[in-house]
Amino acid sequence: MTTFKLHSEPLKDEWLDDYGHLNEAYYLVPFTNTTWKLQDEFGIGVDYFEQTGCAFYTVETHLRYLNEVRSPAVMDIESIILGSDAKRIWFAHQMLVDGDLCATAEFMVLHYGTRESQTIEMSESVQQALKQAKVADKPDWIGRKIGLTKR
Numbered sequence: 001m002t003t004f005k006l007h008s009e010p011l012k013d014e015w016l017d018d019y020g021h022l023n024e025a026y027y028l029v030p031f032t033n034t035t036w037k038l039q040d041e042f043g044i045g046v047d048y049f050e051q052t053g054c055a056f057y058t059v060e061t062h063l064r065y066l067n068e069v070r071s072p073a074v075m076d077i078e079s080i081i082l083g084s085d086a087k088r089i090w091f092a093h094q095m096l097v098d099g100d101l102c103a104t105a106e107f108m109v110l111h112y113g114t115r116e117s118q119t120i121e122m123s124e125s126v127q128q129a130l131k132q133a134k135v136a137d138k139p140d141w142i143g144r145k146i147g148l149t150k151r
Contacts, residue, residue: 002080002081002133002134002135003078003079003080004038004041004078004079004080004133005076005077005078005079006034006037006038006040006041006077006079007030007033007034007037007076007077008074008075008076008077009029009030009033009074009075009077010072010073010074010075011069011070011071011072011073011074011075012026013071015029016071020070020071021068021069021070022068022069022070022073024065027063027065027069027095027103027105028061028063028105030075030077030095031063031077031093031095031103031105033077034077034079034093035058035091035093035107035109037079038079038091039056042126042129042130042133043126043129044056044122044126049114052113053113053114053115053116054111054112054113054114054120054122055111055112055114056089056109056110056111056112057109057110057112058107058108058109059108059109059110060107060108061105061106061107062105062106062144063103063104063105063106064103064104064105064141064144065102065103066101066102066103066104067097067100067101067102067103068102069095069097069102069103073097073098074097075095075096075097075102076095076096076097077093077094077095077096078093078094078096079091079092079093079094080092080135080139081130081133081134081135082106082134082135082138082142083134084127084130084131084134085127086111086121086122086127087110087111087119087120087121087122088108088109088110088111089107089108089109089111089130090106090107090108091106091107091109092104092105092106092107092139092142093105093107104139104141106141106142106143
């Protein structure tokens, strides 16, 4: 399994809720910051956007809260590529604090040409790099849905 360890971030006091732990909205901030690093890893970050006008737009996110995060803490984020095609990337991040899994986030992003105002295919080299990084076995929490019906 190819796991990318590209980002760590300290918990900020302004992210705490009235209970003294990381507010649910702020779990997404370190995940988003890691997504920028993941894009850089594949050469499809801000420089890529400035050169090509192409960006990645998130169309779906699934966030799981597993353990509370209290200050002081450093959130270590690990990333995996779950799959991709010519216009989409499916990936996930895991948040660990002191080695304990605290949250996971699963994302689907589209490759969007801002000059064309539509989704367009990524270059073959990027597509190949993503395919090579794809994990062989997906974690059991990938693709879950929420609801009240029993499974």
